[in-house]
Amino acid sequence: MSAPTAARSAARGPDGRGPGGVGATTPARGRGRSSAVRRAPWMLMAPFLVIFTLSFLLPIVYAVGQSFTRVERSGLFGEDGTTSGFGGLANYRQALEGTAFVESVGRVLLFGVVQVTVMIVLATVLALLLESASARWPGAFRTIYFLPYGIPGVIATILWSFLYVPGLSPVVDVAGLLGIDVDFLGPSTVLWSIANIVTWAYAGYNMLIIVAQLKSIPGDLYEAARVDGAGPLRIAWSLQLPLIRPALLLAIVFSIIGTLQLFAEPQVLQSVSTAISNEYTPNLAAYNSAFNNNDYGVAAAQSVLIALAAFVLSGLFLALTNRKDRS
Template sequence: MALKGASFTVPFFLGFALFTIAPIVIALKESLYTQRSSGLGFGEKTVSFSGLDNFVRGFEDGRFWLSMGRVALFALFAIPVVMLLSLVMALLLDAVSHRLAGRFRLPLLIPHMIPGIVAILVWIYLYSPSVGPLTPFFGFFGIHADFYSGSMIWISIGNLMAWSGIGFNMLIVYSALQSVPREIFDSARVDGASELRIAWSIKVPLVRRSLVLITVLTIIGTLQIFSDPMLFRTMTPETVTRDFTPIMAIYDWAFQQGEFNYAAALSVILAAVVGIASAVFYRLTNKAPV
């Protein structure tokens, strides 16, 4: 019986090995080699073992680390906002009746269900100063809002990230709240605790593990952000440069400049940074009281 149950995990592990483990192994292998062309770049290409040279070059690449710092600074501000809004929405849903909460759950989750590329294209249209409705709307109040400018591009991307991610995070936290016995809250009310006190002192600590989980997932996704700025680049290439984010820099080295080995090394470095950041955050915050 146990073997039959375990057999249901085979498709997952096959997919994990094929689409996760295998690319990591290939990237590690390719990062140890360097491809060179003779005759001013027009001759036959040769591949030679270079050891850790690509990694040394990556650690000395100022543009790559500048893009890393740019995304890290964005994550420092964007992730707490997304987590706070997700938590507040989950607490509000938990405070109302099941029937009323059911009416709001699906609409709040719809943005997450929309394919990412479609969502980005929709928001690019909304941000457009020529055909989008947002620029005239703010102009009506005397506010000049250029969503593609250097001062607002990260706000535009952050708004898109929050719009598409809050619903999913809210659902995780709301599910955790629903699993808490209602008697705990009833006892607190009998003792005279207000709803705000119950939310802050009881509900939030009880769903801390879920908050840590979605925050780790958001950290991983934010540090690897690619499609959002890549499509924004089509509208404002002078603001969103080709190495605007680490993934965009890796994409440029691999597919625009043809240095796949160096791009593989940068991918490994980025994976290490993401793993370390996620592990440190998980270690510092995963101390739930229950």
């Protein structure tokens, strides 16, 4: 074999496929394998992304688009046809010019300030008591406190209405025998009757969030605190409360969002209380605009405003708490 032929044979390798034989195809196989690795997460996430897009993103996009759509009806009831087109901010202007909607926003803000504060304090106290060293049967009491959360809001409101309606409520009857006039469904008290239902339903839920954070505290910290002579109250104030701050922030943010979504409780109590109007809360106002007034554009605008309010309030709360931490 001549020298050039031997050189060409050595360059091809023993199997004639080039330098390294089979290994000559390794880069191409490596590129194919890395491409498959990159596609694998997207293929696994595809079902979730499809469901998330159809059930979450598309309704939001449609609602935002609907909020800028103005529908004009011909005839008294629209019997001569309807025309729709871009309405700009007309729906938002109409929603904000309605005093009832603005008053409903102020009403739920007052509700949130009082109810969320009371509920978070109650949930924190329950969690600290159940996780104290002297607590007996904590598992049973956790289950009992959490059970109201498992009852749908409509059913819970119906159950509580039996304690609010005069003639049915033993509380009202006993108070009447004592000469005390109690009206749980009056204009000045019905909001706090609703707050009582919400607190009863969600205090146990928030308690479990805090309990989960308490269980993550290392036992060595408790032992060190006891060695330093700290009692139960001192441990709760100086050790547990600072360490459960993330859970408290999470519970408060969830509660702020839930406050602006208040709907089922006032809607059910509306049948037994004349103090609750069709626009008593922002969600009720949006429901009334859509299904009683057939004004879906205004309802969409109100819904977008509610979502923006929840986003802004939650963001402001988190920003204020983070600012305090940095200072």
